[in-house]
Amino acid sequence: MDLESFLGTARRLLAVPSTADRPDELHRALDLVLDFAGGPGFTVERFESNGKPSALVYAGARRPHFRIILNAHLDVVPAPAHQFRPRLAGTRLYARGAHDMKVSALAQAQVFRELAGGLPYPIALQLVTDEEVGGRDGTLYQLEQGVSGDFVIIGEQSGLRVVTDSKGMVTANLRATGRSAHSAYQWLGDNALLKLQRSLDNTLARYPVATEEAWRTTVNVARIETPNQARNQVPALAEAWLDIRFPARDPDLDGRTAEEITAHLASFCEPGVTPVVDHVDPPHHADRNRPEVRGLQRAAGNQGYREGFLRKHGAADGRFYYQRGIDAVIFGIGGDGQHGPDEYADITTIVPYHRALREFLENPGAG
Structure with missing residues (x-):
């Protein structure tokens, strides 16, 4: 992974004020990540519900049932204008959405671009723009349109720990x-x-x-x-x-x-x-003994991160999968301050996160 090039794209994405009241900016953020994730032989399905755009990217011409879905949201909560001018201070990349969750989203998009065409099973990159206002016009809407999978990784911030429960x-x-x-x-x-x-x-x-x-x-x-x-x-x-x-x-x-x-x-x-x-x-829960959960833990542990579990006090789009009997976990980069004046991504976690996702996708049942 070329971290310097990645951070350049991340800064462009973080500069987009993709809040719920700015539909043009939601489209702009989505298009930026789709361009970044694109590759030969990939299909991009676009969806829109109540003015909120979303997309599903996968290899091949027809949508299959996916073994793994990488889910990310590109919308952010409102912030003063200066928080949409990203700044790097030491190992911290400050901006609205840096921690929640544009940097993780971009890392997921890069891993998808690198691996989706060569894996022996189908995966998808699911990009939505309404998670901060409920998720019903993004993840839920796509599920209602027939999108399905066996296991979902939501790139919300977690410091490379696996979140199996949320409120x-x-x-x-x-x-x-x-x-x-x-x-x-x-x-x-x-x-x-x-x-x-x-x-x-x-x-x-x-x-x-x-x-x-x-x-x-x-x-x-x-x-x-x-x-x-x-x-x-x-x-x-x-x-x-x-x-x-x-x-x-x-x-x-x-x-x-x-x-x-x-x-x-x-x-x-x-x-x-x-x-x-x-x-x-409802609350969200994933089976901690599932092979994919253990495999994801093992991949994070191989990057030097703790293999324990986390619980999230906030709700995430995993609840829509849970309601359909599909296990979903949260697994993302590190940082702090989401929704606050000093939100930042810890850039030292980006490369390990990228490596852990690659290792897991290349052998999802390990562990």
Whole structure:
């Protein structure tokens, strides 16, 4: 691997502000990686759902059932303009998306380009642009269009450790209704914001804000809003956004339907506050004894990295495969600061990651 040349391409990719609200930039990031991954005899299938483009690349003219799929997302969360000007400081490549997960995506694309045409079994490179906003128009949409495989490697950051478990996710809103009145005559009104606040306090008493890493259910209050426009008016409406992450075997959430989770959330709500569940995605789990999992661990260990397992608190597109009985793991480069002001990729992990992927793909059942 020519690391200097690779980093040049990585910088061009990291300079693309491929956020959900910029469809042209999503296409630009996708096209850049497709050009990088292209080779003679490769087929590129393009997909689009709700304005989010994605692609599937494989050798040959017809799509087979794949033994292995390399999955990567090219979208990023919003950031100030300076984070889309990549900078190298020592062994750290700073930029939005460097850690999550454009550098791993590009490394997957390079390995695919090098090996896909010569392996004795079919593999695919799956590139999506909507993972940060739910993944339903990328990975899930492709699965609904008949894409299938036996084993999936998602290139999310992991420091070359294998992630076999990640939390499930519930997105929900709490909607409060009250009665408007002049604020000087509070007894004539019913403040929706205060009812919402008490409901949130009840919810967070059950699920306290985590102050250190803990493998338990967490609730993030992402937004509180009201259409009220006057300081001297009692608000009649208010709403809060909740992002809930839960591990397997949580008795209140795991395996529950949206209706059952709605009823659970309602138990924390004041009269006049109604929970509305938007999406429920299950936790993700892969069989740690599967030969491919052991083979991937062995390949990372041969590069000097620990062979233990990791658990991810965030959800990833592996949950869509898990729902279909397909084992998926997360395996990516090192770094830190994803979604933050100092996000960076550790460039010392790029070459070992490339080597480990190659070794694994050349003998996926080793271990």
